[in-house]
Amino acid sequence: MALKNPEQTGARERDLISDVQRGQHELFYELVRPYERRVFAAALAILRNEQDAEDAVQEAMLKALANIKQFRAEARFSTWLIQITVNEALMRRRRERTVAMEGLDGHRSGRGDEEREYAPRDFADWREIPSEALERKEVRLKLAEALGTLDRKYREVFVLRDMEHLNIQETAEALGITVASVKTRLLRARLMLRDLLAAGWEQGWFSRLPFEKGNKPW
């Protein structure tokens, strides 16, 4: 995550944390604001519904505030917030899981296809999607849709690791799974997304994009 001046930001954050811990609760929103989009993405990956995800984030932030004194400076504040949010979201999903279907692809429902080899497809015509394409809402939507088609065990790991930039260990702890599982699922998620985007390219998802700054071959 590219922050403009990490050291300064870090110092400001540490000050804010101790102010809030000493009771200046009105500063809490300022403290969480830089991470609100990340915690929302984490909740959305688990709950798959914007309204539920937003409720979970609000509740999680209230819990974080209530427990702010337990935050220890050795941890990253962003990771701490994400973990609280993931817990809240997982708890809500479990509560709703009385609906039979969901149990079928639960975390502990055997290893299933996770252990099987995944062979990435061979594409004759594949081209890289430049990150400038993300300026376009339709591209972001296509990417979000592709992510949404993954099984949740892959999606959750991928979001925490590659979108939230948690490390492998943190991802494992947040989801309550082993490091080995994180690695296997992450591999699978990355390869499946690669295939989905490459297939999308073949189907012309990205071909109608205007040529930004002139010379992009695609």
Added chain:
Amino acid sequence: MVANQKISNCEQVWREISNYVDGDVDAALRSTMEAHFRTCQRCASVLAGTRNVMQLYGDERMLEVPAGFSQRLEKRLENRLMPGASGGASRWSSWAAWLVPVAALALIAGGLKLANTLTFKHPAKSILAAPGHDIPPDLVVVVSTGSKLFHVPGCAFIHDKATERTLTAKEAIQDGYVPCSRCLRQYLKTGLTGHSGAEIAGEEAEEQQELLSAAGVK
């Protein structure tokens, strides 16, 4: 991990590719894989695609939140800090509690109705807020960072021209931009009732004068 073992086929590369991009393979395996990527086009494309996936999804722009998310979160935290504000039920009787939003809605609806039927001295804001009428969806327009207006290319009122970006009117409207009241006035006028063109022109001149004097031009 397949350490110190000759990579004999693509399957072994695919199995380790995620660890490879994470820098989580030992030196021997790394160099074996590098050699393989140089000679195997398919695996090279899988590697490039995987990196592309990580780069795109790891981008800040992929972390989107619903409109109004931040304000609602801030409000929720504020309410927690001021028990009087959130503990409405104890201070208000229940009928009064639902009367408030109903009254607010009535006021908003009434206000909108009025805005449509009366001529105000400064209608400029409502003109800007109008999404525009009969703007050809395929009209090529430009937007720029730091402003929520879209313009006909070359309009003199584009802020920060360096960040200009071209798209269609339809996309601009979908992305929440509103038409510039100068260069797209012809479309806005058809959507107004109760305002004569002359009035608008007069206001425009006034506004333009304000802009110029604010910029120090006499």
